[in-house]
Amino acid sequence: MNILSWQTLVPLPVVLPLVGAGITVAVARRRTLQRVVTAGVLIAMVAIAAALLVGADRFGPLVVEAGGWPAPMGIVLVVDRLAGLMLLVSAIVTLGVLLYSIGQGRASGDTDESDGEAPLPIFHPTMLVLAAGVSITFISGDLFNLYVGFEVLLAASFVLLTLGGTAPRIRSGITYVVVSLLSSVIFLVAIALVYTATCTVNLAQLAGRLDALPEGTRLVLQLMLLIGFAVKAAIFPMSGWLPDSYPTAPAPVTAVFAGLLTKVGVYAIIRTQTLLFPDGRLESLLLWAALLTMIIGILGAVAQDDIKRMLSFTLVSHIGFMIFGIALGSRAGMSAAIVYVAHHITIQTTLFLVAGLIERRSGSTSLTDLGGLLRTAPALAVLFFVPAMNLAGIPPFSGFLGKVGLLEAGADAGTWLAYVLIGGSVVTSLLTLYAMSRVWGRAFWQPAPKASELTFAGDTGEEVEPGTLPAGMVGPTTLLVLVGLAITIVAGPLFGLTNRAATDLLERTPYIQAVFPGGVP
Amino acid sequence: MSPNLVLVGTIGILFATGVYLLLSRSISRALLGVVLVGNGANLMFLVAAGPAGRAPIVGLAREEDMTDPLPQAMVLTAIVITLGMTAFILAMAHRSWQLSRSDTVEDDVEDVRILKKAEADDLTDSDFIEHVLGDDIPEQLPSEGTSSEASQAPGSQPAREAGR
Numbered sequence: 001m002n003i004l005s006w007q008t009l010v011p012l013p014v015v016l017p018l019v020g021a022g023i024t025v026a027v028a029r030r031r032t033l034q035r036v037v038t039a040g041v042l043i044a045m046v047a048i049a050a051a052l053l054v055g056a057d058r059f060g061p062l063v064v065e066a067g068g069w070p071a072p073m074g075i076v077l078v079v080d081r082l083a084g085l086m087l088l089v090s091a092i093v094t095l096g097v098l099l100y101s102i103g104q105g106r107a108s109g110d111t112d113e114s115d116g117e118a119p120l121p122i123f124h125p126t127m128l129v130l131a132a133g134v135s136i137t138f139i140s141g142d143l144f145n146l147y148v149g150f151e152v153l154l155a156a157s158f159v160l161l162t163l164g165g166t167a168p169r170i171r172s173g174i175t176y177v178v179v180s181l182l183s184s185v186i187f188l189v190a191i192a193l194v195y196t197a198t199c200t201v202n203l204a205q206l207a208g209r210l211d212a213l214p215e216g217t218r219l220v221l222q223l224m225l226l227i228g229f230a231v232k233a234a235i236f237p238m239s240g241w242l243p244d245s246y247p248t249a250p251a252p253v254t255a256v257f258a259g260l261l262t263k264v265g266v267y268a269i270i271r272t273q274t275l276l277f278p279d280g281r282l283e284s285l286l287l288w289a290a291l292l293t294m295i296i297g298i299l300g301a302v303a304q305d306d307i308k309r310m311l312s313f314t315l316v317s318h319i320g321f322m323i324f325g326i327a328l329g330s331r332a333g334m335s336a337a338i339v340y341v342a343h344h345i346t347i348q349t350t351l352f353l354v355a356g357l358i359e360r361r362s363g364s365t366s367l368t369d370l371g372g373l374l375r376t377a378p379a380l381a382v383l384f385f386v387p388a389m390n391l392a393g394i395p396p397f398s399g400f401l402g403k404v405g406l407l408e409a410g411a412d413a414g415t416w417l418a419y420v421l422i423g424g425s426v427v428t429s430l431l432t433l434y435a436m437s438r439v440w441g442r443a444f445w446q447p448a449p450k451a452s453e454l455t456f457a458g459d460t461g462e463e464v465e466p467g468t469l470p471a472g473m474v475g476p477t478t479l480l481v482l483v484g485l486a487i488t489i490v491a492g493p494l495f496g497l498t499n500r501a502a503t504d505l506l507e508r509t510p511y512i513q514a515v516f517p518g519g520v521p
Numbered sequence: 522m523s524p525n526l527v528l529v530g531t532i533g534i535l536f537a538t539g540v541y542l543l544l545s546r547s548i549s550r551a552l553l554g555v556v557l558v559g560n561g562a563n564l565m566f567l568v569a570a571g572p573a574g575r576a577p578i579v580g581l582a583r584e585e586d587m588t589d590p591l592p593q594a595m596v597l598t599a600i601v602i603t604l605g606m607t608a609f610i611l612a613m614a615h616r617s618w619q620l621s622r623s624d625t626v627e628d629d630v631e632d633v634r635i636l637k638k639a640e641a642d643d644l645t646d647s648d649f650i651e652h653v654l655g656d657d658i659p660e661q662l663p664s665e666g667t668s669s670e671a672s673q674a675p676g677s678q679p680a681r682e683a684g685r
């Protein structure tokens with residue numbers, strides 16, 4: 001198999017879900033067919049993403065010129081090791097969430113659609129469009145195409161977040177939509193400025209041309225791009241929108257958002273900071289942002305009473321770990337940051353799915369209402385405990401390995417600020433453990449509140465009976481818990497892969513040469 | 522390249538008014554703000570294209586007289602995207618009006634919770650206090666349904682129910 005046949009796979013992660021979205025809209029009335037198509041597309045995406053990762057690791061970045069237009073004129077799609085890994089992890093997670101939502105829909109008898117808990121017919125096409133948008137941003141070799149990818153996934157996320165159109169979802173949706181659009185406009189302005197300064201939006205060509213600009217201009221462009229992406233990645237102080245908007249959505253939607261959307265922002269930061277602005281002028285600013293994101297995020301998590309809100313705050317907090325690795329600017333830091341992204345996508349999604357299971361089992365995710373789950377639902381307790389300890393970074397789980405990688409990279413850097421960050425990371429890990437053990441203690445260990453308190457108002461104001469856990473929802477959650485554990489097992493090869501990816505990113509030449517084999521025009 | 526001063530001035534005004542509108546709590550004002558800021562960004566691409574020239578069709582004009590076509594392609598894409606997003610916000614503003622008969626962005630759940638605790642002069646935040654002391658502790662965390670009512674004008678509740 002030569003490199004050409006690997007390259008033909010590159011556009012498929014975008015084309016397949018979009019075609020699938022069209023089909024699922026056309027067959028919206030036939031649920032089974034819709035589910036088969038969506039699941040089939042996502043399984044195919046996992047296989048293709050795995051093949052692309054292997055290809056990119058063996059041959060270097062795989063490049064396709066869309067429409068056959070040569071590089072600086074047309075749009076290039078590039079899959080290097082980083083993009084391949086991101087594609088693979090996001091495809092696995094999306095598949096897991098989709099299977100979970102199918103299980104949820106089947107268990108609800110496809111009846112109670114008014115509250116948006118059971119997937120509406122629009123759910124499957126929108127999920128596929130979201131997957132396509134995420135893929136576009138990962139494989140785009142062009143700044144404007146990156147913007148289009150962001151808009152595709154944002155448009156899909158708007159629909160998913162306000163699914164069913166209930167009052168709480170509309171309330172949180174408005175904040176989310178306005179903040180997202182504002183960050184998109186900042187990104188768009190940054191693209192206009194970049195184009196004015198360099199007359200190109202091709203990332204590989206920009207890498208050379210930005211180096212020739214005056215330092216002040218470059219700093220403005222770097223800051224504009226960074227702010228646009230930082231809002232999407234929920235880096236403090238641009239993180240306020242996230243904990244408020246995520247928890248009201250249905251569990252599968254929150255899970256896929258938590259896994260993918262912020263990480264797309266982190267991916268864009270990695271790509272632009274390494275490829276376009278390699279001299280690291282903003283490293284200390286990013287380190288401070290990372291520290292504040294970690295500490296303030298986790299302090300928010302500790303104060304929460306609702307599991308979903310608490311998880312949203314830990315999501316914000318752990319973005320700080322990735323920014324820490326990126327800001328170090330070293331090979332070890334970048335490598336650990338990529339491992340952490342892969343780990344965190346899996347674990348955070350799993351935890352939100354478990355929160356969905358808890359909500360289904362007892363009708364609430366508020367710690368005030370929960371109790372005694374260890375006795376009444378021991379399987380659920382295991383499903384929560386494993387990813388919770390994974391997130392907190394208890395050995396031998398992948399969270400521990402990622403954090404150790406980051407701490408080592410920080411110690412290698414050796415500056416006082418890096419040591420402050422190391423201290424901040426350890427404190428954040430401990431507080432994460434505290435937040436998780438708080439959920440464990442109150443929801444699982446502590447006896448249940450009195451029977452009179454067991455009835456509570458759900459979204460619809462009706463009393464909800466404690467439900468059973470359908471196998472269709474537990475199965476996919478277990479699958480993702482196992483994927484989280486598997487990261488530990490493949491940690492050696494994974495670190496090898498991310499080390500090579502980090503080397504490529506910091507050298508820049510493999511990417512640029514793959515896009516312009518005959519030299520940059 | 523010398524930028525067009527009128528365009529630059531217009532962009533400045535669009536951004537200034539757009540940001541001002543975005544800061545307001547009214548959803549329709551925020552929508553107008555998004556539209557204005559988006560159009561300001563679109564005009565920036567026109568500045569990026571440089572002075573207007575001939576249509577960029579090979580054979581109709583000399584290459585140095587042509588306008589740069591790429592910013593126009595990008596601006597068209599951006600306009601289409603902004604249009605779609607505007608339609609979505611309009612739909613949401615309408616739905617919000619249906620549900621609550623108000624055009625304001627409401628307080629988030631956490632703000633409402635802290636406000637309630639402050640009003641009740643409640644300094645306790647222990648995980649276990651309710652189980653130690655029994656039932657006479659007031660409910661601290663409002664459920665999702667009550668939180669939106671807290672920030673609404675009185676009398677909005679019947680309309681909200683009717684909107685369902």
